[in-house]
Amino acid sequence: MRLECIECGSGFKIHERFYTCPRCRGLLEVEFGLGELKRKLNRKRLKTEPPSVWKYRAFMPILDESKIVSLGEGGTPLCRCDRLAKEVGVRELYVKFEGANPTGSFKDRGMTVGVTKALEFGVKTVACASTGNTSASLAAYAAKAGLRCLVLLPKGKVALGKLAQTLVYGAQVVAVKGNFDRALAMVCKLCEERKDIYLLNSINPFRLQGQKSIAFEIADQLGWKVPDRVVVPMGNCANIWAIYKGFFEFDAVGLTRGIPAMTGIQAEGAKPIVDAIKRGLDKFEPVKKPETIATAIRIGNPVNGPKAIRAIRASGGTAEAVSDAEIIKAQKLMGRLEGIGVEPASASTIAGLKKLVRKGAIRRDERAVCVATGHMLKDPEEAVAVSSRRSNYQRFMRRYVK
């Protein structure tokens, strides 16, 4: 197990606390030796135990298992959605409902690993910038671990549910004037100067390893088969990469065969990666003023953009942008047709898949999985605002009560 720079290929010891490559500032990734992985795997246990992040601990970069900080993350439902499949236009559609995690988003899968690393490194304070879900999750895991938690949030722009969670879990909240990208730049600078504060944004290579478990669970829940396509909303772009890497590692050790076409969705007002993919570029142009109702993906300068571009290209996937109107429509469809309540960023996957099918960009006979990253109750104000008004009381009574 070692840290490796995705740009220059330099390797570093796994005990190092780097966030980026000290040689070229490229993104780091945890690379596992195949032999080591195969040795650590308990195949019998894999086939019998129910899914959860720590079921796949052989693939997690932990040195001291006694330090694991867990709130019971992972093991989320993979819902087969036949009504929604018909509406979207694919043969078989599943929704991986990440809203069922302890704090209501997939971020918990990363934080259980990230906060465990914080304990291994012996720090007392953890920090992040966030549009809301990262801070809710970090605050909860820091509380469980007995660590101090510092979060920088864009002032006045955080969904109510996410803010409430962050406060109740006891984080110290700093409101930053400006958007998420600015808050992130500030917390990165802080953690560079103060070595006693451990940064747990998605630039952290350890956190991403926990998020690979989404791929592991999808394969596990489909009977050790991989789907044709996995659709993921892209904000800072850590998740699409992590899921790709999860499928890659399962394939490498021979647990499954093949990698799904990784398909990334962004909002029209914040789509730097979609633009790069459509133009066939390796580098992306940051968006100065990102705007969308889907606050979790309202990000103009995605930290893990280079990883997302690699994951999409290497898996033969694609990327698409959707409007806020399309997102809201998809959010309601998921609720009304399947009883699945998600926040807008998650609904973008259904909207994006539908658009790609309609355009003829992907085949209708596919088996696709959409990753519903966060729970509807994260952003209750949005959910109420976009829903149709209540029926008029008097008219209702006249009609249904004698």
Ligand SMILES: *Cc1c(COP(=O)(O)O)cnc(C)c1O
């Ligand atoms: C964080 C988040 C995303 C974006 O994930 P990235 O890894 O930043 O691309 C999407 N949806 C929800 C609900 C999130 O919390």
Ligand SMILES: [Zn+2]
């Ligand atoms: Zn490098």
